[in-house]
Amino acid sequence: MQTYKIAVLPGDGIGPEVTKEAVKVLKAIEESDESISFDIKTFHWNSEYYLEHGKMMPDDGLDQLKTFDSILFGAIGDSRVPDPVTVWELIMPIRKNFQQFVNFRPIKLLKGLQSPLNNSHPIDFVILRENGEGEYSNMGGTMFPGEQREMAVQNTVMTRQGITQIAEFAYQYAREHGKTKVTSATKSNAIIHAMTFWDKVVEEVAEQNADVEYEKYYIDALAAYFVQRPEDFQVVLASNLFGDILSDLGSAIVGGLGLAPSGNINPTREFPSMFEAVHGSAPDIAGKGIANPIAQIWSAALMLEHLGRRDLHDKILSAIEEILEEKNVLTPDIGGTATTELVGDAIAGKLLTKVRG
Numbered sequence: 001m002q003t004y005k006i007a008v009l010p011g012d013g014i015g016p017e018v019t020k021e022a023v024k025v026l027k028a029i030e031e032s033d034e035s036i037s038f039d040i041k042t043f044h045w046n047s048e049y050y051l052e053h054g055k056m057m058p059d060d061g062l063d064q065l066k067t068f069d070s071i072l073f074g075a076i077g078d079s080r081v082p083d084p085v086t087v088w089e090l091i092m093p094i095r096k097n098f099q100q101f102v103n104f105r106p107i108k109l110l111k112g113l114q115s116p117l118n119n120s121h122p123i124d125f126v127i128l129r130e131n132g133e134g135e136y137s138n139m140g141g142t143m144f145p146g147e148q149r150e151m152a153v154q155n156t157v158m159t160r161q162g163i164t165q166i167a168e169f170a171y172q173y174a175r176e177h178g179k180t181k182v183t184s185a186t187k188s189n190a191i192i193h194a195m196t197f198w199d200k201v202v203e204e205v206a207e208q209n210a211d212v213e214y215e216k217y218y219i220d221a222l223a224a225y226f227v228q229r230p231e232d233f234q235v236v237l238a239s240n241l242f243g244d245i246l247s248d249l250g251s252a253i254v255g256g257l258g259l260a261p262s263g264n265i266n267p268t269r270e271f272p273s274m275f276e277a278v279h280g281s282a283p284d285i286a287g288k289g290i291a292n293p294i295a296q297i298w299s300a301a302l303m304l305e306h307l308g309r310r311d312l313h314d315k316i317l318s319a320i321e322e323i324l325e326e327k328n329v330l331t332p333d334i335g336g337t338a339t340t341e342l343v344g345d346a347i348a349g350k351l352l353t354k355v356r357g
């Protein structure tokens with residue numbers, strides 16, 4: 001039996017509510033499959049912790065997390081703490097120190113759901129977003145405050161290593177999942193230094209992987225194609241900013257934030273990767289017990305796939321699709337009246353009966 005050490009950071013708002021259900025599903029997996037078990041440790045490093053200690057995590061927080069096989073993260077954000085504090089003192093240090101260069105976001109219309117596009121074709125692709133550099137840099141500055149000539153400069157940082165890593169990951173993912181095409185999002189017609197370099201390095205990797213088709217589109221046109229013909233995409237490769245925007249657009253065409261999972265992946269596996277729903281702490285519905293836990297349960301499934309158990313990922317996804325098709329136990333965001341807990345119970349229940357027959 002293989003035991004995986006999982007660090008769980010439930011976070012704020014609906015984070016703990018949906019994470020509880022994801023852990024319930026992991027326990028159901030453990031109970032139904034003798035080949036796997038989880039050694040779960042929960043860390044309450046959230047806004048409450050910040051208000052008490054003046055920091056988001058202890059000084060040796062990263063050292064503590066480093067010893068785990070993987071991290072399951074809820075969501076963070078609380079009106080009593082500025083958002084840049086929760087983001088830059090907890091999420092960013094984990095992503096950057098653990099070299100989680102790949103932000104992995106599946107865009108898949110699950111069985112039982114209707115796309116707002118009224119599209120009759122299946123939608124099933126992934127966005128692989130560069131997660132460590134690009135447009136989201138802190139290089140630059142401001143000058144001449146308050147004067148007529150006041151200005152701000154923000155630099156984009158593209159490195160050969162950063163681009164190569166995400167592009168190679170995209171081709172490896174395509175090959176492992178039977179995908180035949182990689183689509184790169186660019187804007188090299190206007191952002192002539194950074195995006196031309198992006199194209200050059202991506203195309204070098206594409207040439208070494210000529211068995212998989214390569215295409216590129218300007219980001220503005222690609223955004224329109226996501227709406228007009230989403231069925232044409234398989235693996236979309238994008239820089240940090242472009243991938244961020246495209247993935248919110250992507251989640252909107254397949255049912256919304258309650259259904260959007262993600263993984264922050266360290267491709268070298270030198271450090272733990274971190275899995276989290278795309279959504280935030282949703283203060284408007286926190287405490288009401290009505291958050292949709294599917295995004296977080298699916299994120300836990302992606303974690304199992306990353307740990308080498310794609311079979312278990314597929315099992316969880318089928319259980320999710322079954323409850324979506326039955327339509328008896330759905331949260332309000334997708335037209336039902338069920339609680340977060342009932343949805344978690346239903347998915348865990350499917351996994352248990354599957355095995356016991």
Ligand code: NAD
Pocket residue numbers: 014018074075076077078083091257258259276278279280281282283284285290291292293295333
């Ligand atoms: P949000 O994702 O929390 O909420 C946006 C809207 O979607 C809200 O109406 C919310 O009720 C709804 N929603 C989100 N998840 C849902 C779910 N599982 N089920 C049903 N409805 C759901 O985004 P926001 O309102 O912009 O941000 C709220 C807080 O979350 C802020 O403090 C922000 O900084 C933080 N945030 C954190 C993360 C993260 O932890 N990675 C990501 C995004 C936002």
Ligand code: MN
Pocket residue numbers: 244245248
């Ligand atoms: Mn975003």
